[in-house]
Amino acid sequence: DAGVTQSPTHLIKTRGQQVTLRCSPKSGHDTVSWYQQALGQGPQFIFQYYEEEERQRGNFPDRFSGHQFPNYSSELNVNALLLGDSALYLCASSSRKAPGLNTGELFFGEGSRLTVL
Amino acid sequence: AQSVTQLGSHVSVSEGALVLLRCNYSSSVPPYLFWYVQYPNQGLQLLLKYTTGATLVKGINGFEAEFKKSETSFHLTKPSAHMSDAAEYFCAVSKQGAQKLVFGQGTRLTINP
Numbered sequence: 001d002a003g004v005t006q007s008p009t010h011l012i013k014t015r016g017q018q019v020t021l022r023c024s025p026k027s028g029h030d031t032v033s034w035y036q037q038a039l040g041q042g043p044q045f046i047f048q049y050y051e052e053e054e055r056q057r058g059n060f061p062d063r064f065s066g067h068q069f070p071n072y073s074s075e076l077n078v079n080a081l082l083l084g085d086s087a088l089y090l091c092a093s094s095s096r097k098a099p100g101l102n103t104g105e106l107f108f109g110e111g112s113r114l115t116v117l
Numbered sequence: 118a119q120s121v122t123q124l125g126s127h128v129s130v131s132e133g134a135l136v137l138l139r140c141n142y143s144s145s146v147p148p149y150l151f152w153y154v155q156y157p158n159q160g161l162q163l164l165l166k167y168t169t170g171a172t173l174v175k176g177i178n179g180f181e182a183e184f185k186k187s188e189t190s191f192h193l194t195k196p197s198a199h200m201s202d203a204a205e206y207f208c209a210v211s212k213q214g215a216q217k218l219v220f221g222q223g224t225r226l227t228i229n230p
Contacts (some may be wrong), residue, residue, distance in 0.1 A: 004160075031216060042121075042207050042220035043161070056217055090160055094216045102209055104149040104168060106218060108160040 004109035006091050012115045013081050021076040021112045025093030031055075031108065032074040035090040042088055049074055050096055066081060079098060084094075086116045119144045119210045122220035131229045136180075136195040140208030144191065150191040151209040152217065153183055154211050161207065167191065168213070178202070203228045 005024045013019050025032050031050045035043035045058035049068035068074045072093075078085055092106035124139040124155040142148060149168050153161040165176025172184040179202075182193045191208060205225050 035218075040223075042209075042222050043218075045217055045219070048217060049169055056215075092161075092218075096216070104213065104216060105151070105166055106216065108153075108162070110158075110160040112145065 004091055004093050004107050006089075006109035006112050008112055009110070010113045010115075014117050015081055015083060017081050017116075018077065018079045019081060019114060021089050021091075022073065022112075023091030023093075023109060024073045025091075026094075026107045027078050029093035029095045029107070030072050031094045031096050032068055032072065033092045033094070034074070034076045035092065036060070037088040037090055037111070039087070040096060046076070048066070082117045083116050086114060119212065119219045120153045121208050121210050121221035123206075123208050123224050125224055126222065127225045127227070129229060130198050130228040132200055133197050136193070136198045136202065137227065138193040138206050138208075138226065140170055140193065140221060141189055142167075142191060142208070142210045144210055148210055149211045149213055150182075150184060151186050151211070152176065152180070152191075153207045153209060153220075155207065155223075157204075161168065164193070164200040173187075177201070198226075198228050200228050200230065202226060 034046040034050040037043040048056040052068045063079045067078045088111040090111045091109045120143045122141045151166045152164040167184045175181045180195045207223045208221045
């Protein structure tokens with residue numbers, strides 16, 4: 001059973017550029033959340049997608065946007081990159097619909113490490 | 118709003134000694150509480166969780182935690198540390214059904230031989 005997979009694992013961008021990160025949720029999961037983890041910090045919630053719509057959003061600017069596809073996979077897009085966007089971006093999946101699976105637990109991928117120069 | 122405070126950004130113990138990682142939370146509603154572990158260059162792995170029921174919860178790798186509502190705490194313990202326990206540990210809180218976690222700043226656990 002494949003867990004949460006993310007791509008790319010590492011990438012380097014320059015200020016002002018745009019980046020797209022991708023995530024495939026764990027089999028059977030329908031909800032995808034994105035977190036930003038700066039060096040030495042705990043993960044911070046960016047937003048959550050369910051049924052192809054953004055359902056919850058954290059305190060992040062509109063430069064951060066996302067999308068969920070019919071197969072439940074998701075993308076995170078960041079425009080006009082700043083140095084402060086350098087971080088590990090974690091995707092987490094969970095289930096809202098499946099009986100017995102909505103336990104509040106999130107399953108995390110290994111992350112995409114973004115460096116902005 | 119919910120929040121988590123982890124006391125001690127760095128904890129160091131000897132192999133075989135007791136591990137105690139402290140977590141206090143703030144929540145206006147009954148919380149779900151979690152401990153996750155992160156090994157270098159990896160994502161987060163769930164150690165254990167409290168949702169409802171028994172307040173002492175057991176997790177993987179010999180870890181356990183006790184939910185104490187009166188103290189708003191959810192401290193993580195392990196009776197005997199192993200070298201493989203060296204990692205970053207995160208306490209997190211969520212509202213029931215929200216599937217959105219609020220994390221603490223993390224505690225780096227070092228095991229001395």
